[in-house]
Every structure is written in structure tokens, then in C-alpha cells.
Amino acid sequence: MKTHQLYINGEYTKSTTEDMLKITNPATEEVISQTPNGTEEDVEKAVQAAWDAQTSWSKVPSNERGQIVREIGLKMQENKETFIELLIEEQGKSYEMATGEVELAIDYFQYMSEWARRIEGEILPSDRPNENIFIHKRPIGVVAGIVPWNFPVFILARKVATSLIAGCTIVLKPSQQTPNTAAYFTEMVHEMGVIPKGVYNLVTGKGSTIGNAMASHEKVAMVTMTGSVPAGSKVMEAAAKNITKVNLELGGKAPAIVTEYANLDTAVKNITKSRIINAGQACTNAERVYVHEDVAEEFTKKIAESMQNVTYGDPLKDKSLDMGPLVNQERMDEVDEMVQEAVKNGAKVLAGGKPADVEKGFFYEPTVLSNVSQEMNIIQEEIFGPVLPIVTYKTLDEVIEKANDSDYGLSSSIFTDNYHQAMKLTEGLRFGETFVNRENFEAVQGFHAGFRKSGIGGADGKHGLEEFLITQTVYMEFNDEQQ
Incomplete structure (x- = not known):
């Protein structure tokens, strides 16, 4: 040692x-x-x-x-x-x-x-x-x-x-x-x-x-x-x-906005990546998804399947794994407590939802939650784990208001192929970084900074x-x- x-x-x-x-x-x-x-x-x-x-x-x-x-x-x-x-x-x-x-x-x-x-x-x-x-x-x-x-x-x-x-x-x-x-x-x-x-x-x-x-x-x-x-x-x-x-x-509580004009496969791929990076333990991780009601059913089905396919385990034994453990037992307990509280308040588990069944290590199953409301703690507080709560919306004004309804203001993301939607959303979001049709991660020549807390x-x-x-x-x- x-x-x-x-x-x-x-x-x-x-x-x-x-x-x-x-x-x-x-x-x-x-x-x-x-x-x-x-x-x-x-x-x-x-x-x-x-x-x-x-x-x-x-x-x-x-x-x-x-x-x-x-x-x-x-x-x-x-x-x-x-x-x-x-x-x-x-x-x-x-x-x-x-x-x-x-x-x-x-x-x-x-x-x-x-x-x-x-x-x-x-x-x-x-x-x-x-x-x-x-x-x-x-x-x-x-x-x-x-x-x-x-x-x-x-x-x-x-x-x-x-x-x-x-x-x-x-x-x-x-x-x-x-x-x-x-x-x-x-x-x-x-x-x-x-x-x-x-x-x-x-x-x-x-x-x-x-x-x-x-x-x-x-x-x-x-x-x-x-x-x-x-x-x-x-x-x-x-x-x-x-x-x-x-x-x-x-901290961060990054919203990912998926509009009715989004390429859903692009959104699913990049939101999954942005959620499981470092087992969800990054301040820029996609922490909550707002999906337009017209595409919510299809998107939710795709993202649940994508998260279920995430592989995890000891990275020193298998280099091909998508995800490793949480950092310690305390972190895993806090993540699970937030998930169980959300379920108690009406959230539906579409994937994961509990600590992984393993002998050793602090692994939490990649999790997707639907039927989540804006006031829930899992939408308002940083999860810092591989858990993705999903909320639906009707209008851009509504989703801008919900996305900005946070003590945090570090990262955000938008998925749409409509230029006008992208411009309205980037103008309205109050976050230091906004990623459009890509995963959440900054560049060395950019400027990594947040608003609010x-x-x-x-x-x-x-x-x-x-x-x-x-x-x-x-x-x-x-x-x-x-x-």
C-alpha cells in the first residue's frame, strides 16, 4: 500500500x-x-x-x-x-x-x-x-x-x-x-x-x-x-x-430540452452519454430532461432502452464497460434516497431504480424515471448519480421557465433541428453553458462558468x-x- x-x-x-x-x-x-x-x-x-x-x-x-x-x-x-x-x-x-x-x-x-x-x-x-x-x-x-x-x-x-x-x-x-x-x-x-x-x-x-x-x-x-x-x-x-x-x-442541475423537432436518436445517444459520464458524478451532467409532449412517448421508450443497455462493473477488469461505480457508500445511499422519495411521490421507474446487485463496489443501476413533476426534489436538487428524471412540456415558454427554475445555472442542452427554436431557447436559458445537439462537456478554449449558486x-x-x-x-x- x-x-x-x-x-x-x-x-x-x-x-x-x-x-x-x-x-x-x-x-x-x-x-x-x-x-x-x-x-x-x-x-x-x-x-x-x-x-x-x-x-x-x-x-x-x-x-x-x-x-x-x-x-x-x-x-x-x-x-x-x-x-x-x-x-x-x-x-x-x-x-x-x-x-x-x-x-x-x-x-x-x-x-x-x-x-x-x-x-x-x-x-x-x-x-x-x-x-x-x-x-x-x-x-x-x-x-x-x-x-x-x-x-x-x-x-x-x-x-x-x-x-x-x-x-x-x-x-x-x-x-x-x-x-x-x-x-x-x-x-x-x-x-x-x-x-x-x-x-x-x-x-x-x-x-x-x-x-x-x-x-x-x-x-x-x-x-x-x-x-x-x-x-x-x-x-x-x-x-x-x-x-x-x-x-x-x-454544483449543477443541467436541463436537457428535447423539442418536437429533435432527432430523437441523436438526443437519446447524447443524453445517455451526458448522464452516465463518471456514473453521473459531474456538475455538467444532464440531470433532468424536458421532452415535448408530442414526442414524449417515443423518446421515453428509447432513452429507457438506452439506459438499460449501459454496462457497468470494475473498469480495471474490463476496459469496455460504459460506467464504473459511485465514489463511496454515502453517495450511493444519497442517490437511492432521492430515487425512492420520487417513487413515493408518484414517479414511475422505467429502468433501474436501485443499487446494483453486486458483492462489492458502490454501483447504482442506470435509472430512468417518468411521471415526474417540477416541484419534486429529484428535479430541484443535484442527484450526482446515473438517474434521469423526465418531465413533459407543451410550449417553449413553459420549458424555458421550468429549465430556469433552479438554484443552479452551470450547463444546459438543447436537442432540435429547428433553427428558430434553438435560437429562442439559447436566448432564454440562464446557464453559463448551453450545448446544442451534443453531449455536455466543455472545451479548453471556451469559458466554463455558471450562474446563480x-x-x-x-x-x-x-x-x-x-x-x-x-x-x-x-x-x-x-x-x-x-x-
């Missing part, structure tokens, strides 16, 4: 506590590693190391930082299969999904490296004679990066690559449930020796302890956190102490990079009589 250490100021170090957290394979329920249950003292050391390295790192020419970020991506490519195996083992993704996540993380480092020479300021005309106004983009400073358990490799890349290219140092905290990939990444960059001491630091432990210590630290300039709404609220509360900037990607700020592309920068304005007068 692997035992991890903290990584602070370019060196492996023991935690100030002997307490260790056990990491479990969710497909087999076997303990596979242990990692320090870090303390506030550990965070203090890591943040101080990052603080001490910040000035020198910000002065490294951006093209040199870009080369380092590119080299990290290339080294990840060399070690791709190891990352995939570790990700499957600790988090339970299917082989196809794990491969996609690792490849996306590699691509993220390559993509962000290209921004080295593209961070731009401005020169503005002044209202005064003999003066120029310079707008500079500077690194924001020490970044606290809090990574979730559902995409531990990709979101690590999103936070680390962007920090490094912007000229920021970072203290990274992986989820206490999935730290193995982050630990392997740390081993890799340590052996590479391309990152100066203190620029990248890793601390492990519980969010309630070290996450709070990171967010409330006076030397942290920004907290970038991906996770639940309750966790995001605690981060905001802790960061408020020092008026620290927060960048939060939180789905978060503050965003990630990816030009606008995501700017989250890690601050603006300095310089008013520069000169003497035009100078010879």
Missing part, C-alpha cells in the same frame, strides 16, 4: 500529525493507499513557501514559464497509462472516461503553454497632454487550489497549468478521497526538476481543516475551488476574512486565464521638451 507525503518548497516532508487518511477503490472497497491528514501548521509552511517564491517566479520570462508548462504536459503524455490506471483505481471511472480525462489534462498543459506570449496589456490615450496610460496584467499572487474527487486529474491541470503560466505560485489540495493521481503528478514534476522550489506545493487532508486554513490565509491572493455549494459557501466565508478573491465552480468566476480559455491576473494601471507623464 502506497503511503504519501506532503510536498513543500520542492521537498517531500512529513505532516505535523501522524494521522493518516485511508483511500479506497470504489469498485472493490479495498484500501489502496494512505495520505497525511494535514494540519493548519502544514498549510502555513506550504503557503509561506509559495509566498517566498512568488516574486522570483513572477519575474521568470513568460516564454520560459510556457516552456516549463509544455514540458510538464509532454511528461504526462509519457506517463499517460499510469495516470489512467491510478485514476480508475481511486475514482472508479470507466477506461474510456479515464483516458479522456487524462488526455484532456495533457492537452490543457499544452494549450495553456501557448498563452505564454499572449498575456496582453493596453495603452490608452490620456485626457492630459504628454501622458500615456498603461494597463498591465500582473500575476495575482499565491493561489490556493482545491481539487474535487470527481475529476482529480483534469481539474488539477486546470488549476496548476493556469497558475504557472500566469506567474502565480500554488498550494494544491487534492480531495481526501482521490489524492493518488495528484501524488503521482507531484512525483513526476519533482523528478523533472523544472519547477523552482516553492512554486508548486501539495498538501493533503480534510477540507474542513486545511481547505479552511488555505482560504483564510492572509498570504493567499486567490482561492480556486471546485466542489459542492456547501463547501463553496465555507470557502467564501473563510476568504471573506481577508477579502480574498474566490473562483468557484460549484453554480459559482463565481470561471475557467478555461482567455477569460479563465484572466481570473489569475490582476490589473495595474500606470499614468505616465513625460516632458516633451526633453532633449
